[in-house]
Amino acid sequence: MKKTNLSIQSIEKSDFQIAKEIIKPDIVVNSGIKEIDNLTGGFKRGEITYIDGDSSLISRIPDQICVNTYRTFHNDIIYIDAGVCVDPYRIAQYARKIEVSQREVLERVHISRAFTVYQLATLIQDRLEQAIKRYKPQTLIIGRLPIFYLDSDVESKEAQTLLRANLHKIKELTKKYNLITIFTNLDKKMLSSNRNVRKIIYSNVDEVVLMKELELATRVELVKRQENIVILHLAEGQLRLQEFGMVI
Numbered sequence: 001m002k003k004t005n006l007s008i009q010s011i012e013k014s015d016f017q018i019a020k021e022i023i024k025p026d027i028v029v030n031s032g033i034k035e036i037d038n039l040t041g042g043f044k045r046g047e048i049t050y051i052d053g054d055s056s057l058i059s060r061i062p063d064q065i066c067v068n069t070y071r072t073f074h075n076d077i078i079y080i081d082a083g084v085c086v087d088p089y090r091i092a093q094y095a096r097k098i099e100v101s102q103r104e105v106l107e108r109v110h111i112s113r114a115f116t117v118y119q120l121a122t123l124i125q126d127r128l129e130q131a132i133k134r135y136k137p138q139t140l141i142i143g144r145l146p147i148f149y150l151d152s153d154v155e156s157k158e159a160q161t162l163l164r165a166n167l168h169k170i171k172e173l174t175k176k177y178n179l180i181t182i183f184t185n186l187d188k189k190m191l192s193s194n195r196n197v198r199k200i201i202y203s204n205v206d207e208v209v210l211m212k213e214l215e216l217a218t219r220v221e222l223v224k225r226q227e228n229i230v231i232l233h234l235a236e237g238q239l240r241l242q243e244f245g246m247v248i
Helices: 008-023 034-040 056-073 088-097 102-108 117-135 145-150 156-176 194-202
Strands: 047-053 076-081 109-113 137-143 180-184 207-213 217-222 227-232
Touching (some): 034 207, 034 217, 034 227, 047 156, 047 194, 056 088, 056 102, 056 137, 076 117, 088 102, 117 137, 117 145, 145 156, 156 194
Parallel strands (some): 047 180, 076 109, 076 137, 137 180
Antiparallel strands (some): 217 227
């Protein structure tokens, strides 16, 4: 039988490549809400996560991600505000809470506001990549993403076309620049199937974190992984049995 001649060099190279792939860690940033971070494992680089629902907790998450991105990576953040949801004061407040320099964090958060679906499209299609090259961010956040696509002044088909085009562009940039990309939606009525906006977004992201407000808690579901958890709304200073290592 004829022996196959494999060089030591080729074997070592192959083994090294395999080992390197196995031990390569995920690059993640946390939301700052322990239960969500335990469930998701953090928001990962090269992926798009959509945080949808009616929970009041959603409004806190982008601010905390801005601070946690800076604390973890000392990198910049691009925050596109599609629903007048950015609050620099809340970002500074969270930075102070976890003892991170407020000034340094705010200097690293680059905010762009859109007031129409067309302004949002211009930001995403024409200006976003330039901003990424300039600031080299680790994280991209788009707050209240769906709001303009539900505008009654924009025809349904046009809104869907713009949404698909913008999602395609964001997906392309997320992969190209290894971004941690996060969309949010906070709607007390929940985002309905109106214009298929929810369906289009869900099918173009890597994971959906659906947060539903209950009477004394928030139910958090990872839609694609079909996992869930409940966050209890405790009064200031209250602790749960888990805090003492006591789980029934």
